[in-house]
Amino acid sequence: MNKTAFVSGATSGIGQATARRFAKEGMKLVICGRRLERLQALEEELSKLTEVHSLNFDVRNKKSVENSIASLPEEFSNIDILINNAGNAHGLDPMQEGDISDWDAMIDINVKGLLYVSKALLPSLIRNKGQIINIGSTAAKEVYPNGGVYCASKHAVDALTIGLRIDLNKEGVRVGAVHPGMVETEFSEVRFKGDRDKASKVYQGFRPLQADDLADILYFVCSRPYHVNIADLVVLSIDQASSTIVNKNLN
Numbered sequence: 001m002n003k004t005a006f007v008s009g010a011t012s013g014i015g016q017a018t019a020r021r022f023a024k025e026g027m028k029l030v031i032c033g034r035r036l037e038r039l040q041a042l043e044e045e046l047s048k049l050t051e052v053h054s055l056n057f058d059v060r061n062k063k064s065v066e067n068s069i070a071s072l073p074e075e076f077s078n079i080d081i082l083i084n085n086a087g088n089a090h091g092l093d094p095m096q097e098g099d100i101s102d103w104d105a106m107i108d109i110n111v112k113g114l115l116y117v118s119k120a121l122l123p124s125l126i127r128n129k130g131q132i133i134n135i136g137s138t139a140a141k142e143v144y145p146n147g148g149v150y151c152a153s154k155h156a157v158d159a160l161t162i163g164l165r166i167d168l169n170k171e172g173v174r175v176g177a178v179h180p181g182m183v184e185t186e187f188s189e190v191r192f193k194g195d196r197d198k199a200s201k202v203y204q205g206f207r208p209l210q211a212d213d214l215a216d217i218l219y220f221v222c223s224r225p226y227h228v229n230i231a232d233l234v235v236l237s238i239d240q241a242s243s244t245i246v247n248k249n250l251n
Helices: 013-024 036-046 062-070 100-127 148-167 187-191 196-201 211-222
Strands: 004-007 028-033 052-056 081-084 131-135 174-180 232-235
Touching: 004 013, 013 028, 013 036, 013 211, 028 036, 036 052, 052 062, 062 100, 081 100, 100 131, 100 148, 131 148, 131 211, 148 174, 174 211, 211 232
Parallel strands: 004 028, 004 081, 028 052, 081 131, 131 174, 174 232
Antiparallel strands: none
C-alpha cells in the first residue's frame, strides 16, 4: 500500500504489532513512543522492510507533540493514515480511593494526547483525504466497577471519534474507532504499576486477544476502498462477553 502511516504508542502492544503489519504491507511509517531504546530498535527492525522515521515524545506534552511533528522531514510529512494508539490505564480503585495522579495520567494521555496528535496532523490528513483510526476500548461502551475514570476517558475517545467524523465529513477524511476487549499486552502491567503476577492473572483461564489480532484488523480497516469507512468496531475474544463477563476455565 503506497501510503504513509503515523502510529502513536508504537513501542509495545497493539501499536508495535500494527507498525510491523503495516511495514510488511509496504507502508511508509512514522512511529512514535516515549521509550527511546525500544523505538530505535523497532525503527532498525522495520527499516529492512520499508522507509521508517521515529519520533520520541510523550503525547501528554503539547509542545513536544507539536515540535516533533513539525520536525518531520519532507519525505515523511505527508501523512495518509493516523493510528491514535497511545493510551493507558492506571490503577483499579473505586473513585473514593482513587489516586488523582492516576486520573491525570489517563485523561492527559487518552484524551488530551489524542487531541494534540490529531490536531497537529489534521492539515496533512485533510490535504490527502486521509484516515484516522482511534484505538478505544470496550470501556468506551460500558462502565465497570473501579474503572470509572478509565471508562470516562475511553467514552471521551468515542465521542471525539464521532465529533471528528462529523467535523471532517466535508473534507473527505475517514474517521473511525476500533474498540478491543481484553488484549494480552503490557496493559495490565501498567495498570497494576509493574506487578507482573497480578497482571498475568488477568489473562489466565481463557484465550485473550493478541496484539497481532488487532494489527490484522487495523490493516483491514485501512485497506478498504476509499468510499468505505468502518466507523465503529468492537472486537472481543470468543471467551469475553463484556468488560466484566469472561468465560474462564480456572480448573
